[in-house]
Amino acid sequence: MRERIVLESLDFGGMSIAYEHTGRGEPVVMLHNGGSSHAIWDDVANRLADKYEIFALDLLGFGDSAKPGAGYTLDNYVAMLEAFVSSRGLEKVALVGNCMGCAISLAFTERHPDQVKALVLCNPLTESTFLSGWLGPFLWLRERMPAANRQVYRLLGKLKLTNGIGSVATRFQLGPRGRALGVNRRPELCGSYAATGQMESLLGVLDDLENYSVIDNLAPGPGFPPVCTIWGLKNKIVSPRAGRRLNSTLHPAREEWLADCSHLLMLERPDEVAAIIDEFLQAAARTPA
Template identity: 25%
Template sequence: MPKPIEVQYLTIHGHKRAYVKVGTGPALLLLHGLGCDHTTWLPVIAALSRRYTVIAPDLLGHGRSAKPRADYSVGGYANGMRDLLTVLGVDKVTVVGHSFGGGVAMQFAYQFPERTERMILVAPGGLGAEVTPAIRAITLPFFHQAMGVVTLPGVRHLTTAGLRALAASGLPQARDLDEVAMIVDSFKDPRARRAIRHVVSAVVDWRGQIVTMVDRAYLTQAMPMCVIWGTEDAVIPVKHAGIASEFAPGATVEVIANAGHFPHKDHPQRFVKIVDEFIRAHPAAAYHRGRWRSLLKNGRQVPVPTAVTPVRQAEIA
């Protein structure tokens, strides 16, 4: 039986930060999605740690980290990751972000290019407006009260048990409901509900995603980028992978068949292989202030394409 992964804690700016750090070698920073925590990466941490130093934090307001009244913006999270890495003595990382964590990964790379070797984005937010109505609903006024009712002890147990049973049914549309069950269970803490609402309100409104990386995609000329998506993603549509291919033509785009919003859980071996092959094939970015200045001066916004470029579908190993 594999040894359990130990959760460690640091206090930064007066707030407790939970994280796991395992393995040796080049550093990978794994950033989870909205309402999740480091456990979303458990299917791949052990395999990745054979070649890499894996750092998987619980973002502020999530998991075992503190849930204060604080800055829950994408930029604030990027700053928090810089500070965590600084305390851990890690200078540079390949940043891997899933869903909302993908948005944080992009922001981290944008704010701290000198500390970012590569970006790996897993079904990331920030490439288009579309997002599941369930996430848009978090911004509505009644969300906090409604979740207070849903997470009452008896109701919560029935709800999460039902979601897990559907996830185990084998129905493709229900494949991600075990993660939804974990998120619902975490909402029993009113501090977590308030934190998540602050997070979502900063990046989503009733029409969909607000924050976009499209206007800064030209900066990926100076940094290797890989985008991984599942064909059956019901949270953020897989067509956004085509947007990534359009705006960052040098990016590696992998679409995994028979995978939902969590391809690293649906096909962990394939996911690890993609990550490893990408890192081996793409030397770490070397930050040069002059080149970055030139990109910023010469870069321009490009309108969103009416049709997206088809992307290659990865074969399941």
């Protein structure tokens, strides 16, 4: 494993956005899922850093980034990514996302297709893929009783989870392979759930879920960068079955389905996921614009 790197930061409207910067080569921006941090990409980044310059961000409200208690909307996350790309002077970047990181990547690319060379999307979050997952039924309160929902979210948002509960939350996101590897016992993963304000951030993302329906309706046209999707077939958070429907409109140039993996497939099969990312980005680089 590579040594832990001191995080750099971006000022986004007076709020600090932390990110890990490593490697050299063509730029790749990695975006994590809700509830976690840039640490989910450590294993993959370690395998790719000799070919690519990698920026693994902590999204607003997560990891070491600011947790303002508001602004956890898809539009604001796209604005955050716009600010990051501009601040680093990245003219053509590959985007690699997991869950909500995929939605941010797709929404950014729809607005700025000329700034993106390719997208690798792991377990994309949309309104449909989440509502079709195991946790979808719990959002009935948000849809039917929005006022009560906001009060519940305010109360839950003040909770600080323990590392033990964080381990349980991480285990829920793993398939058979990840559980066998004990991925949920890694402190940099389960510890993020114990950070003050992180639960409030995650609930804020879920409160904006209806706006992720734009990804369900996205039909990339000519000039849209090539897309690769990677799904864990044991995923409980977002539904692989709904993912197949999503792929029918996204029309990915490459799609992968990992049988024994779930929501954190980049930690469950880092060698395979890194190879898929590398092969796809190399193929995209050979394709005429």
